[in-house]
Amino acid sequence: MAGKFELYKDKAGEFRFRLKAGNGEPILASEGYKARASAENGIASVKRNAPNDDRYERKANKAGNEMFNLKATNGQVIGTSEAYSSASARDNGIESVKKNAPEAKIVDLTDDA
Numbered sequence: 001m002a003g004k005f006e007l008y009k010d011k012a013g014e015f016r017f018r019l020k021a022g023n024g025e026p027i028l029a030s031e032g033y034k035a036r037a038s039a040e041n042g043i044a045s046v047k048r049n050a051p052n053d054d055r056y057e058r059k060a061n062k063a064g065n066e067m068f069n070l071k072a073t074n075g076q077v078i079g080t081s082e083a084y085s086s087a088s089a090r091d092n093g094i095e096s097v098k099k100n101a102p103e104a105k106i107v108d109l110t111d112d113a
Contacts, residue, residue: 003027003100005043007036008109015039015110019046019079019101027096028070028079036110043106045078046070050101056094058087066090070097 007017014032017039021027028046033039049055049072057069057077065083068090072078079097084090 003096003104005046005101005104005106006109007039007043007106009111017043017046017106019097019104021096021100026082027093027100028081030079031077040106042078045072046097046101047104049073049078050097053094053098058090058094068094 003019003021005017005019007015010016010032012032014034015036015038016032017030018026019028030039030042033042049070055071055073057071059067059069061067061083063083065085066087066089067083068081069077070079081090081093081097084093
């Protein structure tokens with residue numbers, strides 16, 4: 001099964017997206033956007049930037065777990081990973097984004113499709 005983007009509204013009414021791998025596991029999540037078009041632009045940016053290894057910021061979160069951010073060419077974060085238990089697990093997550101994002105379909109889970 002191929003990866004997919006889920007476009008949804010959060011409790012605050014903002015649009016968000018998450019990229020899920022073919023096995024259904026979330027591998028990347030966005031910030032909240034006021035407008036649907038902005039979230040859709042974010043998805044397009046993830047698709048464009050995902051194959052480029054230089055766009056990934058590898059780091060640890062405050063709890064010391066490994067994670068990554070995917071950044072656009074302007075340096076803005078366009079997606080954030082889950083926390084991983086090791087650097088190798090994080091790197092596998094990055095490879096999954098690279099593999100899944102460019103061809104992932106968008107599933108609209110909002111009420112105003």
